[in-house]
Amino acid sequence: MGVWVEVVLVDRDPEVADRGIRQLRRELQGEFATRDVVTVAPEGIKGDAAAVGAVAVALGGAGGMVPLLIAVLRDWLGRRSSGQRVKLTVGDESIEVDAASAEEQRALVEAFLRRHEAG
Template identity: 45%
Template sequence: MVGAGLDAERVGKAVRQLRKELAEQEFMTQAGIGDEPATAVALSGADGMVPGLVAVLRDWICRRHGPGTVRLTLGNESIEVDKPSFDAKALQAFLAKR
C-alpha cells in the first residue's frame, strides 16, 4: 500500500487482512521484503490464477474506508490501482504479462 501520512497500524491491519483473503483463495503469500515489509505482500504461485487474484484485490480495495492506493510490482514494472478508479481490465492485462 502506498500513500503519505498513512497510519502504520491501520496499514498493517489492512495488509494482514489482504494476506488472509489471498490465503483463503489458495494464494501463497509472505510479508513483503524490503524497506517496508509491513506494508507489502509478496505473492507466489499465482500462475493461471489471474481472474481470482483480480477478484480478491477488487473486493479488498473496494471495502477500504479511504481512497488508498495499492501498487503491484512484477519485475521492473508496476501498476497502481485505487478505489475510485479500479480498472479490472487494466489489472488483468498487467498480471497476464507474466
C-alpha cells in the same frame, strides 16, 4: 515455478497499512502462497511520509490463478478507504491503483497480471 506479485498498500497511518495487508493475506490463505515483504515507501510519495504494508503473492504455472487473484484484489480494494493506494509489482514492472473507479481498477489489475501470467 510461478510468478511472485508484490502487493503494497500505502497509507499515512502505519497501523492502517499493516492491518490492511494482514487482512488481504488472510483472504489469500488457502488459495495462494504468500510471503512477507520488507517495505519502504515507494518513490514519488507526496507530502508527509507514508506507511506501507506489503505481501508477495505466488501465481502458479497454471493461468487459472490470475482471475482468482483479480477477484480477491477487486473485492479487497473496494473495501479500502479512498486515501490509500495499492501498488502491484512483478519483476521490474509496477502498476499503481488509487482513485480509479472499481471498474477501472479491475481492468488495470487484470491487464497487468495477465501480462505476467506464468505459462
